[in-house]
Amino acid sequence: MPSSLRLRVASLGDLAPETSRKFTLTCGAVTLEGFLINYRGTHYAYANECQHLPMTMDWVENRFFDAAGAYLVCGTHGATYEPHTGLCVAGPCVGEVLRALPVLVEDGAIWVGCPE
Numbered sequence: 102m103p104s105s106l107r108l109r110v111a112s113l114g115d116l117a118p119e120t121s122r123k124f125t126l127t128c129g130a131v132t133l134e135g136f137l138i139n140y141r142g143t144h145y146a147y148a149n150e151c152q153h154l155p156m157t158m159d160w161v162e163n164r165f166f167d168a169a170g171a172y173l174v175c176g177t178h179g180a181t182y183e184p185h186t187g188l189c190v191a192g193p194c195v196g197e198v199l200r201a202l203p204v205l206v207e208d209g210a211i212w213v214g215c216p217e
């Protein structure tokens with residue numbers, strides 16, 4: 102991942118399990134909002150774009166997980182995604198997948214890169 106196309110989002114250990122952190126990443130001429138999650142000890146990152154409609158998912162700022170910490174839920178119409186795959190498993194866009202962003206853990210930090 103070229104250093105100019107990645108962003109240091111957190112230090113390792115910053116995010117408790119089943120929590121998230123939003124960020125803004127510039128990829129060439131495009132700026133995208135994304136979110137990093139810690140799901141059962143592993144970090145994943147996705148563009149903050151619901152696959153139902155072109156809307157952000159967190160209707161409460163930085164809130165993506167359901168109450169049980171089992172799924173990511175869009176606040177608008179309830180699309181429900183698997184945290185580790187981004188696959189929508191319930192709601193209006195079943196079978197669609199969140200746009201994943203590459204995550205790299207290096208030197209005690211968590212970096213997120215631009216999509217391929």
Ligand code: FES
Nearest residue numbers: 151153175178180
């Ligand atoms: S915009 Fe996300 S479920 Fe409709």
